[in-house]
Amino acid sequence: MSNTYKTTVNEEHEFEVSRDQLSQLDAVPTSPDSYHILEDNSSIKATVVSSDFSKKTYNIQVNSNNYEVVIKDEIDILIKEMGFTVGGSKQLNNLISPMPGLIIDVQVSAGQEVKEGDTLVILSAMKMENSFVSHTDGVIKAVHVVKDDAVDKGQLLVEFEEEK
Structure with a gap:
């Protein structure tokens, strides 16, 4: 089983994120749906505005910008293929x-x-x-x-x- 997730942001940008990269992320929950993230000495505030677990889609607000994020794991990709x-x-x-x-x-x-x-x-x-x-x-x-x-x-x- 792969340790990589494929993410699509706003239906136009695709990224691969490994479990190792996620475990290295400096993110601290500030409430059940909000996080404070430090990345390259920059402070980022992220909030999960909405989520659909069955479709694995999330609306995330980062600072003041909204992003629709779709996350697929190896099983999701295999099912599609x-x-x-x-x-x-x-x-x-x-x-x-x-x-x-x-x-x-x-x-x-x-x-x-x-x-x-x-x-x-x-x-x-x-x-x-x-x-x-x-x-x-x-x-x-x-x-x-x-x-x-x-x-x-x-x-x-x-x-x-x-x-x-």
Whole structure:
């Protein structure tokens, strides 16, 4: 598991921040939502104005400027790369291979209804079996692989029908 977070500020600036960098930060809480930070001999006042933990978005006021910050960890990035979109409606449009490997089992077919938690595909990679399950109820639109197929990272494996 990586010790790095990817942050996006105001949808235009991206930064990688390590856990080590966070632990070195000279920040002192002044109230439940406010912090006093010292950085390069400068004093910074930061307040968490609002937060949405499910979307990992935060509105932060630094001195007198407001910033929208989105924080993603390795799991969030992997979920996005795999084609899963989990939110209020839990939609799943595509299952994309997160790594190269060999398909050792396909447990769904086009037109099949699946429930959340049902296994879709089992992929062997780096001497490990990886089971990919449905993160929502839905109907399979197409299956693009069969048993014993070699797949590349980013390859489309299973496609779901669009919700109506």
